[in-house]
Amino acid sequence: MKLDVLAFAAHRDDVEITCGGTLAKLAERGHVVGACDLTQGEMGTRGTAAERAAEAEAATKILGLAARVNGDLPDAGVFNTREYQNRLVDIVRAYRPETVILPGHDQRHPDHRVTPELVFDACYFAGLAKFGKGAPHRPRKILWVHTNYTPFNPTFIVDIGAQMEKKIASIRAYASQFAPKAGDALGPPGSDVFEWVRARARTYGMMIGKTYGEGFYQREMMEVEDVARVSGQSV
Ligand SMILES: [Zn+2]
Numbered sequence: 307m308k309l310d311v312l313a314f315a316a317h318r319d320d321v322e323i324t325c326g327g328t329l330a331k332l333a334e335r336g337h338v339v340g341a342c343d344l345t346q347g348e349m350g351t352r353g354t355a356a357e358r359a360a361e362a363e364a365a366t367k368i369l370g371l372a373a374r375v376n377g378d379l380p381d382a383g384v385f386n387t388r389e390y391q392n393r394l395v396d397i398v399r400a401y402r403p404e405t406v407i408l409p410g411h412d413q414r415h416p417d418h419r420v421t422p423e424l425v426f427d428a429c430y431f432a433g434l435a436k437f438g439k440g441a442p443h444r445p446r447k448i449l450w451v452h453t454n455y456t457p458f459n460p461t462f463i464v465d466i467g468a469q470m471e472k473k474i475a476s477i478r479a480y481a482s483q484f485a486p487k488a489g490d491a492l493g494p495p496g497s498d499v500f501e502w503v504r505a506r507a508r509t510y511g512m513m514i515g516k517t518y519g520e521g522f523y524q525r526e527m528m529e530v531e532d533v534a535r536v537s538g539q540s541v
Contacts, residue, residue, distance in 0.1 A: 307373055310337040312403035313451075314425045316384055316417035317350070318343045318362040319480045323503060325407055325451040326369055326473035327466025328520050333370035334469070340373035341366065342397060344421055349381035353482025365479040368472055373401065384417040386424040392438055394428030399440040406445040409453040410523065422450060452506070452521040460521030461528065463510050467517040470507060474500060514538055 311332050315321045321329065321341045332339045343362065346355040353361075359376075366374040375397060379390055398406075406429055408422040426448060431437045433444025452458040466473065477484060477499065484499050510519035515538065530536055 307340075307401060308338065309340045309373060309401045309403040311405045311407065312340045312342060312373075312375075312398075312401055312445075313407035314342045314344065314421060315409050316344050316415070316421045317347045317381065318358045319347075319365070319477065319483055320409065320418075320453070321407075322365050322369070322473065322476040322480070323499070324409060324453045325520050325522075326365075326476045327469040327507065327518065328407075328451070328464045328522075329371060330369045330469040330472040330476075331464065331466060333372075338372045339370070340375060340401060340403070341369075341371055342375040342377060342401075344377035344379045344384055344394075344424075345381040345417065346376060346378065347381055350483070353480075355381075357482045358480070361480045361482060365476040368476040368479060375401065382417060384420045384424065386420055386427060390424055391428045391431055394425055395432045395438050396440065398429055398432035398445065399443050402443045403445050405447045405449065407522075408448060408450050410450045410458050412456050412458075413454045418453065447524070450523040452510075452523075458521060459523065460510070461524050463514045463519040463521050465511065465514060465516040465518070466507060466520055467511065470504075470518040473507075474503070477503060515541075 313321045313325055329339050347358040348355040362374055408425055409418055411422055413419045429445050433442050435442045507518040510521045511517045
């Protein structure tokens with residue numbers, strides 16, 4: 307299968323929380339979109355790997371993704387090693403995405419911190435003809451999406467106003483993770499996951515004069531062809 311866009315994350319439910327709206331929007335526009343979770347989430351405090359697999363399948367349908375891939379790396383054991391680079395190179399070559407979405411850097415969970423570095427390196431090696439086996443492929447574009455509570459300077463924001471409820475439904479599909487349980491707080495203390503997901507999307511949306519948004523970063527400068535038609539309104 308050849309994908310237009312492939313989003314990587316450490317755990318099932320990560321892509322839904324970070325860029326679920328954007329993935330749904332891409333799929334609605336006819337792009338072939340996939341998600342790759344590097345681990346099966348077997349070390350999660352809540353839910354089993356099997357439960358999370360079924361939940362991921364339901365969330366995948368809600369977002370309209372064409373593929374849900376699992377890297378089968380150990381949960382709480384994601385390291386940027388040659389062995390794992392090889393595994394990721396195989397996935398990049400198997401799905402040949404033009405665009406790759408990675409989680410943002412600077413995160414407390416070591417799996418979250420290492421995932422963007424590991425996949426970024428694998429995307430490069432995947433383009434080397436003599437590296438490993440299989441036909442070389444290097445994604446044209448790599449984007450990072452805001453993942454954590456730490457500050458993140460996006461270079462562009464995607465309007466997800468029309469996809470926000472799909473995003474929320476895809477997160478809700480992970481009942482083992484996010485069904486309310488008395489006495490514990492997920493996300494920032496005192497808030498529930500849906501409240502902070504909505505709050506962040508609202509904040510990003512406001513920056514582009516829309517209701518909800520998701521913030522992305524790209525290393526390259528974005529070219530503007532027609533300066534008279536740059537989107538957005540000055541504030
Ligand atoms: Zn995670």
